[in-house]
Amino acid sequence: MSIVKVERLWVRYGKIDAVKNLSFEIPEGEVFGFIGPNGAGKTSTIKVMATLLHPARGDVRIAGKSVRRTPWLVRREIGYLPDFFGVYEDLSVREYLHFFAAAYQIPVGIRGQAIGDVLELTDLQKKIDDQVDALSRGMKQRLGLARLLLHDPAILLLDEPASGLDPRARIEMRELLKELQAMGKTIVISSHILSELSELCTRIGIIESGELVAEGSLDEIYDKLEMKRVIHIQIPNRDENTAAKIAAMKGVSKVEEDVDRLAVSLDERKVAIEDFHSALHKAGMKIRMFQPKAMDMESAFMKLTKGKVS
Numbered sequence: 001m002s003i004v005k006v007e008r009l010w011v012r013y014g015k016i017d018a019v020k021n022l023s024f025e026i027p028e029g030e031v032f033g034f035i036g037p038n039g040a041g042k043t044s045t046i047k048v049m050a051t052l053l054h055p056a057r058g059d060v061r062i063a064g065k066s067v068r069r070t071p072w073l074v075r076r077e078i079g080y081l082p083d084f085f086g087v088y089e090d091l092s093v094r095e096y097l098h099f100f101a102a103a104y105q106i107p108v109g110i111r112g113q114a115i116g117d118v119l120e121l122t123d124l125q126k127k128i129d130d131q132v133d134a135l136s137r138g139m140k141q142r143l144g145l146a147r148l149l150l151h152d153p154a155i156l157l158l159d160e161p162a163s164g165l166d167p168r169a170r171i172e173m174r175e176l177l178k179e180l181q182a183m184g185k186t187i188v189i190s191s192h193i194l195s196e197l198s199e200l201c202t203r204i205g206i207i208e209s210g211e212l213v214a215e216g217s218l219d220e221i222y223d224k225l226e227m228k229r230v231i232h233i234q235i236p237n238r239d240e241n242t243a244a245k246i247a248a249m250k251g252v253s254k255v256e257e258d259v260d261r262l263a264v265s266l267d268e269r270k271v272a273i274e275d276f277h278s279a280l281h282k283a284g285m286k287i288r289m290f291q292p293k294a295m296d297m298e299s300a301f302m303k304l305t306k307g308k309v310s
Contacts, residue, residue, distance in 0.1 A: 001027065001028055002025035002026060002027055002028070003026060003027065003028040003062070003063055003154065003155060003186050004025065004026035004032075004049070004060070004061070004062055004155065004186065004188065005025050005060065005061040006022055006023055006024050006025070006045070006049075006058075006060050007023055007058050007059050007060070007061070008021050008022070008023055008057065008058040008059075009021070009022040009023070009045065009048065009055055009057070009058035009059070009060060010022075010055060010056040010057040010058050011041065011044045011045070011048060011053065011055055011056060011210075012056040017056075017210055018041050018044045018210055019041040019044050019045055019048075019055075019210045020041075020209075020210040020211050021058070021211070022041070022045060022058070022207070022210070022211070022212055023058075023212070024205055024212060024215050026186060026188065026203070027186075027203075028154075028186055029181075029184055029185075029186055030186060030187075030202045030203050031177070031181050031186075031187045031189065031200055031201045031202050031203070032186075032187065032188045032189070032201065032202075032203050032204070032205065033189055033190075033191065033197040033200070033201035033203070033204040033205070034046070034188060034189065034190040034191075034204075034205050034207065035190070035191070035197065035204055035205065035206045035207070036190075036206060036207035036208055037208065040207045040208050040209065040210065041207050041209075041210040041211075042159070042190040042207060043083070043159055043190070045207070046080075046157050046159050046188065046190060048060055048067060049062065049067065049078070049157055049188065050078060050080040050157050051067050051071035051074050051075055051078075052080075054068075055067070055068065062074045062077050062078060062155060063077045063154060063155070065077065076151070076153075077153055077154050077155055078153050078154075078155045078156070078157055079148030079149060079151075079153040079155070079156045079157065080148060080157045080159075081141075081144045081145060081148055081156070081157070081158045081159065081161055082159050083159045083160040083163050084163075088132060089131070089132050089133035090131075090132075090133070091131070091132055092128070092129055092130060092131055092132065093119075093124060093127050093128050093129070093130055093132060093135075093143060094115070094128045094129060096132055096143065096147070097115045097118070097119075097143075097146060097147060097150065098111065098115065100147050100150055101114060101115060101150050104150050104151040106150060106151060114150055114151075115150070118145075118146040118147075118149045118150055119146060121146070121149065121176075121179070122142040122143070122145055122146045122149075122176065123142070123176075124139070124142055124143060124146060127139060127143075136169075137164050137165060137166075137169070138165050138166065138168075138169030138172065138173070141161060141165065141169070141173060142172075142173075142176070145161075145176065149180075153185075154185070154186060155185070155186045155187075155188065156180065156185055156186070156187045156188070156189075157188050158177075158187065158188065158189040158190070159190050160190055160191055161173055161177075161189060161191070162174075162191060174199070174200060177189070177200060178200065181200075189201070198218060201218070202217065203215070203216060203217050203218075204216075204217075204218060204221065206221075223269060228253055228254075228265040228266055228267055228268075229265070229266045229267075229268055229273065229292055229293065230263055230264070230265055230266075230292075230293040231263070231264045231266055231273070231276070231290065231291065231292045231293065232261050232262070232263055232264075232289065232290075232291040232293065233246075233261060233262045233263075233264060233280070233287065233289060233290055233291075234260060234261045234262075234287070234288040234289035235262065235280075235285050235286060235287060235288070236286050236288050237284075237285065237286050238262070238285075242262070242285065243255045243257050243262060245283060246262065246264060246280070249271075249276065249279055249280075249283075250270055250271045250276075250279070251266050251267045251268070251269075251270035251271030251276060252264055252265065252266060252267075252276075253265045253266070253267055261289065264276075273292055277290055
């Protein structure tokens, strides 16, 4: 069942259409990666989902509730983390979370338990008495996640959550999001770090100049673009005819020869990787290395977009 429905959405700033007739759905429990260049309309769309921006036309339904008609009900279903979020820097972590627990109308009797739970989930227990101002960028992002999880929302809206983080903090953030995914949360996440989205997301939407140019699972998008899997192979008994023999095999579109290996482009719609491996054995080739390369989201992004902005 779709928990998010974007229906013919238009967002306008003056005479400029930032989002144009956008429609897509996100099934419950999915991690949806929203990808696009700067100015594509990602943040505008997420702000409409978060009830912070009124659409010019169209609507978004969150768990069946309209952002146009019942935004106060939508806010109970979502947790929103913008790219740069404000923190009350004169407060401690404890005071900050108690403030928002009150804002979320969490009963006084269970506030302590709710705060303890989100601190444990985000690994901030040892920071509870630290001043927010003293936290690193990565810790502030974790605190932002703890804050939006206080009221246990069904849907998390994360706009560039890894922005400004160092490599270690990005890895920690990714692992935390995987944990939230395992808990059944539906996550909408925009990011320019495409390689990390490919590891995390179950579906992606690619937006350019305010329009959706592709949407679906990674496999569906790769299949649509007819992208080939590259497999690096080392064959100890390789001779001058080996590359030609492999090139003639089912599903192989190209073979590139290197000093110590072959790079084979394989169309998985025609033959499975495992069947191709078996075919090499049947042809009498000894295999020292057989390394399928991960599909490249950056390549898919470049094939689908033209570098335009709204």
